[in-house]
Amino acid sequence: MSSAAAPPPAEPEVLQEQTGPLAILTLNRPKALNALTTGMVEDLYKTLKDYENNPSIAAVLIHGAGGKAFCAGGDVKAVVQMSQAGDIEEAMRFFRSEYHLNYKIATLKKPYIAVLDGITMGGGVGVSVHGTFRIATERTVFAMPECAIGLIPDVGGSFFLPRLDNSLGLYIGLTGCRLKGVDMLYAGLATHYIPSSMLPEVQNAMLNTLPSSNKTNTTAQLEISLCSLLNEFQSRAPLPAGELPQHMDTIARIFGGGKKSLEEIYEACKAPDSGGEFCKATAEALSRGSPTSQRIVVEQLHRGASMPLNECLKMEYRLVHHLVAKNQSDFHEGVTATLITRTGAPVWRPSTLKEVPSKKIVEMFEGLPPEQELQLEGNSRPSKL
Numbered sequence: 001m002s003s004a005a006a007p008p009p010a011e012p013e014v015l016q017e018q019t020g021p022l023a024i025l026t027l028n029r030p031k032a033l034n035a036l037t038t039g040m041v042e043d044l045y046k047t048l049k050d051y052e053n054n055p056s057i058a059a060v061l062i063h064g065a066g067g068k069a070f071c072a073g074g075d076v077k078a079v080v081q082m083s084q085a086g087d088i089e090e091a092m093r094f095f096r097s098e099y100h101l102n103y104k105i106a107t108l109k110k111p112y113i114a115v116l117d118g119i120t121m122g123g124g125v126g127v128s129v130h131g132t133f134r135i136a137t138e139r140t141v142f143a144m145p146e147c148a149i150g151l152i153p154d155v156g157g158s159f160f161l162p163r164l165d166n167s168l169g170l171y172i173g174l175t176g177c178r179l180k181g182v183d184m185l186y187a188g189l190a191t192h193y194i195p196s197s198m199l200p201e202v203q204n205a206m207l208n209t210l211p212s213s214n215k216t217n218t219t220a221q222l223e224i225s226l227c228s229l230l231n232e233f234q235s236r237a238p239l240p241a242g243e244l245p246q247h248m249d250t251i252a253r254i255f256g257g258g259k260k261s262l263e264e265i266y267e268a269c270k271a272p273d274s275g276g277e278f279c280k281a282t283a284e285a286l287s288r289g290s291p292t293s294q295r296i297v298v299e300q301l302h303r304g305a306s307m308p309l310n311e312c313l314k315m316e317y318r319l320v321h322h323l324v325a326k327n328q329s330d331f332h333e334g335v336t337a338t339l340i341t342r343t344g345a346p347v348w349r350p351s352t353l354k355e356v357p358s359k360k361i362v363e364m365f366e367g368l369p370p371e372q373e374l375q376l377e378g379n380s381r382p383s384k385l
Helices: 038-052 076-084 088-107 165-175 181-187 196-209 219-234 245-255 262-270 277-288 291-304 309-325 330-340 358-364
Strands: 014-019 022-027 059-064 069-071 112-116 119-121 133-136 141-143
Touching: 014 038, 022 038, 022 196, 038 088, 059 069, 059 196, 069 112, 076 088, 076 309, 076 330, 088 309, 133 181, 133 219, 141 181, 165 181, 165 245, 165 277, 165 291, 196 219, 245 262, 245 277, 262 277, 262 291, 291 309, 291 358, 309 330, 309 358
Parallel strands: 022 059, 059 112, 069 119, 112 133, 119 141
Antiparallel strands: 014 022
16 A cells, blocks of 8 residues: 655755855754654755765765754654555655665765754764764754664664763663763764854854865865864863763663673662662663563664674664564554654553563564665765764
8 A cells, every 4th residue: 555645845854055065954844853754865865976976065064954953863653654554665665765874874975064953863863973073062962762662773773882882872772861962972972062152153164174176185185174173163162071971880880791681781770889860760761661672672782783884774674674564563652652642651562571582582683585675885984983
């Protein structure tokens, strides 16, 4: 069954402009906190391919409209509604297109600068973290909250989360914790922290730094120039203290130490020397997630730690396919309770960790029929994380 064609939006959901050698992309769904639709990710992918072959463009900058969000994620409400209507192919088209875009950003042959001035979650992380530079501000709020809706931290989360220090990625993926902008910098998720008041000046400085044509400048040379520029802006004011550094030892103790089981993680949160209010909040965050999703995440990040980005995205596509295609899955339940009926109280099936069969988790990592597997093109650059 095919979904009815949606009427065209009143104005483009992705705005494009070129100012000198800098191409500027604006995610333009401010009322939806710039949440990504299938049309947006496909538009972005095509645009980046065009930019890559345009010699008048030296670098790409992406930001969000509205002043509240860079991008709050993917439009999972629409995805679940398509899936529940029986249109699995159209629902999976969103994820397939999104992962193609994530990989295009990672393989782009020009510097890619994401300005994370506001809410940056889920799919918004995917269209930023794989790029060359990620600028956080005092208004940035980062999270990977997928376990709370019965999904998994995808968009390459299998790749970038296990590469963070001190098992921070497992903490982020399981709890959906929110990080402020400066904590994104401390974590290694942002490359720079610059106050939002400086952003117009930063953009103008980029225009003066970038060459009028990139024919005589390599990508590496452009990245060095831009990095120096961003370093200079970051150095103009002392960095705020942040909240993450004071909790890093506790996070490492609870989530680190090799491949821990979820039961061990839960018990570590309850230990007498567990760290007071922070561990209490961590245990509460864990308790809100789908047990099935959490089981998947532990295995997902363990595998992803030794896999390249393209293989991580292929693995995530298999996992998501199982969650989307299964009728009454935790993903359907989580999105319905959070975004459709808005009860805020999803009923997970199974409801406890011990009820999730290990065999079920293993099967979800198995390959799809060849014609359904995700196919990606290109080779990613070395990770900046």
